[in-house]
Amino acid sequence: DAGITQSPRHKVTETGTPVTLRCHQTENHRYMYWYRQDPGHGLRLIHYSYGVKDTDKGEVSDGYSVSRSKTEDFLLTLESATSSQTSVYFCAISERGREGYTFGSGTRLTVV
């Protein structure tokens, strides 16, 4: 979607290294979300943000941290990557839920 971009699109990293994924939006939406998607588990919420510097944990937040210093950027950091964090990561944005969610194209992360 043109209003939300994720980078990188693909990444391979080694176990134990820190990794940062970026989500950038041009819609000026208040809410931003990070999900991971795995076979057999569907989409699971990692962290979300409801404003600049305002973040909260989702259901699978262990091993992840986030930061939002500007409305348009939401960063997801894997503090010390593990093989269990190999997944596809999606970012989503929403104004207040009224307009629904828009998803980015995803980042495919492989931890070796």
Add this chain to the structure above:
Amino acid sequence: KQEVTQIPAALSVPEGENLVLNCSFTDSAIYNLQWFRQDPGKGLTSLLLIQSSQREQTSGRLNASLDKSSGRSTLYIAASQPGDSATYLCAASGAGSNYQLIWGAGTKLIIKP
């Protein structure tokens, strides 16, 4: 706690058929319900968004309905085409949870030429 269920998990039909995908939710206090499509290896594309005050939404060959009292939403696809083959996901948003989405597991749809 809200739970969202999608039935069936998979569906295979011949091209040209009309079909219905089902989504049920346990808590009627939803803000809206959204249907998404996901192609293999791709991201999620929003198809239809139904606000809690609405009964249905239409886009082309797609029609989604919402019945909060019964905890159900259906996605109707008319005159199915092979290009409709994808996984269809429904998700309910609750105002009391910072509008977090509660997801169904999806219906994998295959349209046979």
